[in-house]
Amino acid sequence: MKTYPKEEIKIGWQPEKCTHSANCVKGLSAVFKPKDQPWIHPENASKQAIIDQVAKCPSGALTIVQ
Ligand code: SF4
Structure with missing residues (x-):
């Protein structure tokens, strides 16, 4: 991971x-940019917005790690 x-x-x-x-x-889209390397830009949204979006990942590929 x-x-x-x-x-x-x-x-x-x-x-x-x-x-x-x-x-x-x-x-x-400000955080998850599949054409970029690295593709995740956590600085572009609030922590809560990221938590909420990660919860909508249907596969479990994205998770929140404490
Ligand atoms: S499965 Fe999750 S990580 Fe993969 S594209 Fe969908 S929402 Fe994003």
């Missing part, structure tokens, strides 16, 4: 689980 820090939490990313639904990209 790769992790991306945001304040006291981290966004966890497990690429092998991603089903490419693009929910994250459509829901929070």
Whole structure:
């Protein structure tokens, strides 16, 4: 799992689980930019907005790590 820090939490990313639904990209495009490397930009949204969007990932590829 790769992790991306945001304040006291981290966004966890497990690429092998991603089903490419693009929910994250459509829901929070400032943070989730699949053409970038790295592709997650936690600085571009509030912690709560990120938590809410991660909760909508249908595959479990995105998680919040405390
Ligand atoms: S919402 Fe989850 S499954 Fe969909 S593209 Fe993003 S990481 Fe992958």
